[in-house]
Amino acid sequence: MSGPTEALDVKPDFSTAFWGEGDRGLDVLMARMRQGKHITDQILSLFNERALIEEEYSKKLVKLAKTFTIKEEIGTLRESLEVVKNELETSAKAHGGLAVDIKTQLAAPTAEFMAQQRAIRKSHHTQVEKQMKAKHAQEVAVFKMKERSDARAADVARLQAGGMANANDKTRIKMEKAQLAARGADQEYLGGTEKLHELHQKWVEDWTAACRECQVLEEKRIDYIRSHLWTYANLFSTVCVADDEACEHIRSSLEKCDISKDLMTFLSSQMTGSQVPVPHQYANASTASAFARPSQPPNHPAISAPVSSYGAGSQDLGPDRAGAGAAASTSYHAAEMAYNAGAPPSVAPSLGPGGAAMPPYGYGGRAESLPGSNGLAPAPTAVPAGASLGGGYDAAQSSVASLSGGGGIANAGPLGGSASVGGSGGALAGPSAVVPSESSAVSGAALGGAAAAPDAGYTYDPYNVPETVDVLCTVRALYDYAAQAPEELTLVKGQSIPVIAKNADGWWEGIAVEADGRRRVGLFPSNFCDGA
Template identity: 35%
Template structure:
């Protein structure tokens, strides 16, 4: 949570009042809420308008800095795209590296477009709205401030005239009271003062009455100007809030667009990499640059002193073919056999996915270590909750998964639901085990490659147990496979998890040698719980 700055002396926060006044009813009107004794609402509304201008200025500075960052990043990506990568490579490797450079250049262009969009679509409108606020301050606020000063000056005149008139009236009362106690010369002097006071009090009375009438007129003008100013401020505030909403929303759309563009570029690079196979690359190199398997024999000794020697210099030297068995120390024997037995692109893709999950966060059940309880249904029993609405596959020769693991009562899952059109990159939802969604490489392109590749039989291989399981889970419902890559399991079976993509269809191996099916490694995550 960010730390808020301390309110300054001119901040609006120092005018905050606890509770909601009775006169404020939704939506509320400025013209009825900023009056009070001593014109207390003036300072509050003035501070509000000043703070509103400050917010607009800060937002404009934010857009300016964000555009500079996007431009700087775009230039860096453009320079990076001009790097020399793999100029000595051939085949699909050369194509994949060229695709990487081309897509990096496209990403640079996308970020540059966002930078220009922030300048023209966000920064410029914000500057225009700031000028509108400044114009409102110059015209409306100056006029109403002038009326307020006139009103307060008139109030001062009234106060001083009232004090004089009140003082004269009190003196006349005092003279009347003293005249009873005085006699002779002192009484004559008192009468002279009384007469002079009577003459002064009449002038002060006229001045006091005139100032009161002037104050009433000034107050009426002030109330009219202040009410109009309040209405104008409320209109400007409503417009400002809507402007900020639309402005920031447009920013999120722009950033989201560039994220989708970058994700598309990464998907194109992944597609190029899916065409890359080690055996094909090695074969292409050998076909292009191989010098053959002819191994020339060392030249024999020729006895030129032998008179019976028949030597033909034009005869080619003897040779023998190279036919060595390869001895690789890169892979274990069984793993190398398994790699060579892979004839289906789908299996190689799954193998790559399984290897990538080694660097992802492991699946951990909730904070309390317990599985999320199944959702209750009518008629007794329960159904597993859907861990995600993200589509795992877009289709393939081996069948398609529904958009999420099936909702089913125990031991009786329904058939898969036909695929519905989905956004290309939906936001994943929490999985069954309440774990943070790990970083995931989208598999739509991989599945497309599997669908378009010719089907090749997978030779039998010796099953090797997988020891890099993320976590063991236990089936809480039975499940019957609906596609070739899934496997059946019963309630209580133990499964070693090898990959936890956020779409809810996990990869793993059934820890039962009698029922394990090599090559069938997909299961719905909402049918299992963490093994306690």
């Protein structure tokens, strides 16, 4: 038994492999030729379609490179983007060249190769088919001749079996005719057989040549497909190498991309300034004092009330009061720093002369929303000069304190206005207001010795609400808010508040119904409500 190595040493030979009864070899070999033709045609379609794909891909890359604009970028990143753009163009050219190479080196030669094989295959197939038909026709004729020859021989044998000894002339004549016909049929059969052998020999020669030619065609076809697929792979490998080099160029350029350098390049050319702009400062028209109300950070929805600073007026105070003004100024700046840092507004009360705590603000800093401005209560009157503020001062009665330190109070303004302080050295100007805190009420404060009493002609009454009030709108509280001054409203989440006045500083005036059924007017922070 021969092993695999011995089997591989045997050279293939089509001329000895496609014989047998019924000429089955012809059908098998011709079927293989048709299969080879179909496979080669499929490969040609592969080359043509891939060339079209590469051509279309090249056009799309060219279009992409044209539409890829990087004019808005700067610095080292722009350099990297320029490399990307250039490599797109390079890749487009490479794939366009690949499409041309596939057409010229693969598709066109394959079509020509198929035409050559088709001509050779058709020539041999036609010749073999012709010989085969002639051979088959002769075989049929020979079989008929054999039947006639056999029939004539049988007639002769039958006459001979009847006996020729007593045969008359008629019988002898019949025998002679039978023998003559048998010899003629036999000669015809012999001639047909000889012709069949000749046709068979011719067919064998033609079929042997056709088998050998088909083997050559098959060898050439396999070799051609192998070599051109190799070329196909090499062409794509070249483009892949080019694409890989393009990617390496991009990676190299990205390694040189410097984030800090690009940011500095942008700042050096586009910087607009480092000074933070100052927002509009609130200015009370009656006191001419100004303060900034910062915008409310999202994490702390409560609105901070204005903080009065006595630091600015310390030059008008005596030596014993300058320290109090500085302390109040420090308190304001501490509150401002805490607010900017995101802390909840919680600032100590403003200090008056001598370091005494001022009473909580009434409508300080909100002169535009006084109760008298909408008909709810009469406008406050000025505190008479020389009035004293006793230890039992009620913060709900007035937002202005008249201070006496040996002299009388002169030209005291309304709520939220300015107060002149007499005493050992000058006047103190500015609103007396503090940021609402957990302990906002200060009572019994001794300011400069004997304090002046409020005007007996005015008492602030938050429950003095007329039956008919013009309501601007109604809002709903989004958060709970505890009043931190007598003129403020306490809000409960979900509560509806009719709004009767809106102020630019964010504090609105509204009406709330308390638990005992009484209506109360007061201020509330608008950003605690949904209508702000």
